[in-house]
Amino acid sequence: SSRHLTLASPWFKRTLTSSSSKEAVPNLTDGCFYVNASDWDEEAFLILLNIFHLRKRQIPKIMSVKMLAKIAVLVNYYELEKAEAIKDYINHVRRSYAVPTSYSRDLVLWMCVSAVLNLSTEFEKATAIAIRESIGSIQTLSLPIPQR
Structure with missing residues (x-):
């Protein structure tokens, strides 16, 4: 699986091939690398792994916008936007x-999802609503939303 990850993700390639990586620790007993992923939402991380490993039956068909945003944050962090498995999920x-x-927390979460997954039409629609309806600056909730 690490071979697939290094092919699909620049982050995993850097992390699993660098001897100075702090996020992946090699185990001398089994020869495997162990990646520290303790700060992520467990369910979102499991869904992402199921997406990546093409386990379609284990991927919920419908999720909350909050869960979609959690997955988008993981996709962004691990640089998986261009992975083939992710493209099916994006579709x-x-x-x-x-x-x-309307402007709401869900709209901001959707801005994150659409930005990370390169859904440009949806991102433009969401940002237009946010610009039109927000009072003051748009709150990004520290999510990976580009400042365009």
């Missing part, structure tokens, strides 16, 4: 979810 998100129609 599912595009078909299954609609952009919220």
Whole structure:
């Protein structure tokens, strides 16, 4: 599985091939690398691994926007936006979810999802709503939303 991860993710390639990586520790007994992923939401991380390993039956068909955003944060962190397995998931998100129609926390979460997954039409629609309806600056909730 580490071979697949290093091919799909620049982050994993750097982490698993660098002797100075602090996030991946080699185990001399079994020869495997162990990646510290303790700060992530367990369910989101498991869903991402199921997406990546093409375990479609174990991927919820419908998720909250909050869960989609948690997965998007992981995709962004691990630089998986261009992985083939993620592309199928992106198409599912595009078909299954609609952009919220008013400025709210869910709209900001959707801005994160659409930015990370490169859903440009959805991102433009969400940001237009946020710009039109927000009072003051748009709160990004420290999510990976580009400042355009």
